[in-house]
Amino acid sequence: MFLIKNLILFITLMANFSLANAGWLDLNMTEGVTDISQEVFGLHMLILWICVVIGVLVFGAMFWSILMHRKSKGVTPATFHESTSLEFLWTIVPFVILIGMAVPATKTLIKMYDHSDSEIHIKITGYQWLWQYEYLNTNVSFYSKLSTPYDEIYNKSTKNVNYLQEVDKELIVPVNKKIRFLLTSNDVLHAWWVPDLALKKDAIPGYINEMSVVINEPGIYRGRCAELCGRHHGFMPIVIKAVEEKEYEEWLANAEKAKTSDVAKINK
């Protein structure tokens, strides 16, 4: 009943608001832009559908019973209250289904834990409330923090389309190359999460966590801190820009040069 009610409400609300507003269609997990993120999406959909099927069967039986086996229909209640074979059946069947889900999940998990053959190594450090990126084996390192103006946050001006998911300096990485991220924190716990890359891991002081990714498509991917880290936890986004390898090389060379000249200036 309430499902139907909900549905009706959703439909009326959807009709009132404009469908063009993207929010209404953001119903599902992103497929992402890496092989692994697509596998994760596949796993998510697989288990979702399994749950839907089980749900339809169980709730179906229940609602059938609610409709047909009611006192007002003048039925006399049955008295059965035990059946070892039934109990056995509904212990074994879910167990088998679970194994069917565990196998592909484990396969994906093993792939996620394979950090070998990484070509680019980037160390990410969480601070209250910004991120630091260091390209290992180069001298490039910078901080990246929220660039949304306070006026927008405090409703004094209109919010732009990337409200709360824009930063002053984006993390720039190449596509089609294996990148390994090393993750730590300087103060409290943070978590570095970019949904499109299916990457999420905690940044923990005293620990270095690892994760790796190969991005298939160039583009700008946005993420957020996902572990409560204090007052501005909601205000430390992540923006990662994946570019073609050549563009990345150029950017890195320029960044290194700029850094060297900065250091030189200071040394003078």
Added chain:
Amino acid sequence: MSSVVKDTHHDEHPSGIMRWITTTNHKDIGTLYLWFAMIMFFIGGLMALVIRSELFQPGLQFVDPQFFNSMTTMHALVMIFGVVMPAFTGLANWMIPIMIGGPDMALPRMNNWSFWIMPFAFSMLLSTLWMDGGAPAGGWTLYPPLSLQTGDAFPFLIFAIHFMGLSSIMGAINIVATILNMRAPGMTLMKMPLFVWTWLITAFLLIAVMPVLAGGVTMLLTDKFFGTSFFNAAGGGDPVMFQHIFWFFGHPEVYILILPSFGVVSAIIPTFARKPLFGYSSMVYATASIAFLSFIVWAHHMFTVGMPLAGEVFFMFATMLIAVPTGVKVFNWVTTMWKGAMTFETPMLFAIGFIVMFTIGGFSGLMLAITPADFQYHDTYFVVAHFHYVLVPGSIFAIMAACYFWLPKWTGNMYPETLGKIHFWLSTFFVNLTFFPMHFVGLAGMPRRIPDYSLQFADYNMIASIGAFGFGFAQLIFLYLIIKTIKGGSKATDQVWEGAEGLEWTLSSPPPYHSFSTPPVIK
């Protein structure tokens, strides 16, 4: 039996407020627990409404982000330790002695203490809202190092948790002693109602894990004030170890919050289906297996901390296994309804609502168990939707079902049925309106515990907020209905419900107030 022989006059029970302060009667204490839970339910609910108001639209409108974090933290602590646990303890106090045919709880005086600690603990916790540095804002999970950044409130928070823990341990020990030692002749363990069984197992879990929480929060305290480095990375400690400690307590705690509701639903469904509970013994074994599994799945709350692969795989498998005994329970309930002769009074509606929505929460729980997918779900609104589905239309609905089910027994009056049904339908509609859209925003990428969000999450957050206000106001009906039933109403029979079975229904629904006025004449 303290005073064997005493002078003649009646044993004057204190009246008024002193009656409630000094009472050792299990019914009085049960009532106290339930009212305490009710008050806390509205306080915690107000906090939720602060959260939902702020999240109604993107941007910061009403509260400071720090206060927002305090609200999420306090909302969780109040709802878990102040509402669900006391409510179930209250139900246990009221019903367990009656269900097993015992005279009272085994340790009546300790029962009194374990209740009266609670108001002190919660005054202490709520007083932190007015302290320098604000109330605790590091999340109810108290993860260091963030929780160590709490201001003056910190020691109050820790001692409040100690007192809550002490109260629940004393309650649990009392319940265990009662169930084991106070059963009537012939009430063997496998004849006990499932509510008693689930509470026995719950109490076992409580006793096993509460010291872990107490030790964990004490180590936080010594880290902050006495220079130890249990969790301080700079001093050679391990911040992740706190998470292990916390969730080693926390996961059994989750089942502490849900197992008694299984007992309640297992009492209600057969009553209104007029058919015995299907698979009584498998229900007992399923509950015991869930309890056992709860000790070996804690790290599924921490899939993203960077455990070794073997750990992730182990905790994924163990977590998925929980679906099996939980499934058995749901199948048993559905089969109990099958070919019954059902009627749909308010308790039955809440019980059916429980099964449906708890199962939805169970499904999302199963999805969360899949480690690779959990990396996408972890710490998002998907998780928020999941645990609210098992806690609100799960535990809270079961508590409400229990209240409607036993209220006629407690008060001797029937509650107004139509109003009860209105309460059910409004609650169900709004609870889904609140929490179902949270699945969507979670999958779309909205993290939990954020006071402000980017624009693509705006629409469903608005709906959730509308739902939350609706749900909150619908609960006023519940409050009104209970007060009305206590004050009067059509008289309930002893059996109250046509299909009711069990010792509690053979007792009279309270006879009218009658005092012993004429002193007897000695011959």
Added chain:
Amino acid sequence: MIQYKEGEIKEFIIRPNNSLSWKGNKIFFFLLFFVSFIIAFSFAMVGMWLIVPFTGLEMILLGSALTYCYIKNSQCEVVKIDENKVSVALIKMRNKKVFNCNRYWAKFVLNKPRLSGYPHKLVLRSAGREMEIGALLTDEERIKLAKMLKKNVE
């Protein structure tokens, strides 16, 4: 539980029902004891030793609660009624207290509860003094006992 012996002297043995033996209590206690200490010591092994004292305190509380409960449930009251005497013996562990009174002055009174739904109270009243009987029984048992006793002292 009420045991009734007919005869010259009518004897009522009143005791609460102890539904679990002392051995059963011990098994339960040690089960929890081992589970809790395994947990506590496992954490102590990784440096988190502060859990152990809390587990210890809790086990002391649990142990004393179960013991207290068992002792409380082991006590019994013996009411003897003969031609001219009513005697009540309270036996608590090895302690025995006897209260005697003249049968003609003795009266069993069942006090109704002041508040609805609460237990009745059974007292033996004699010559201006009274004592409670059957406090550890359930309410139905107490009402039954009151009927039986009243019948016998009439």
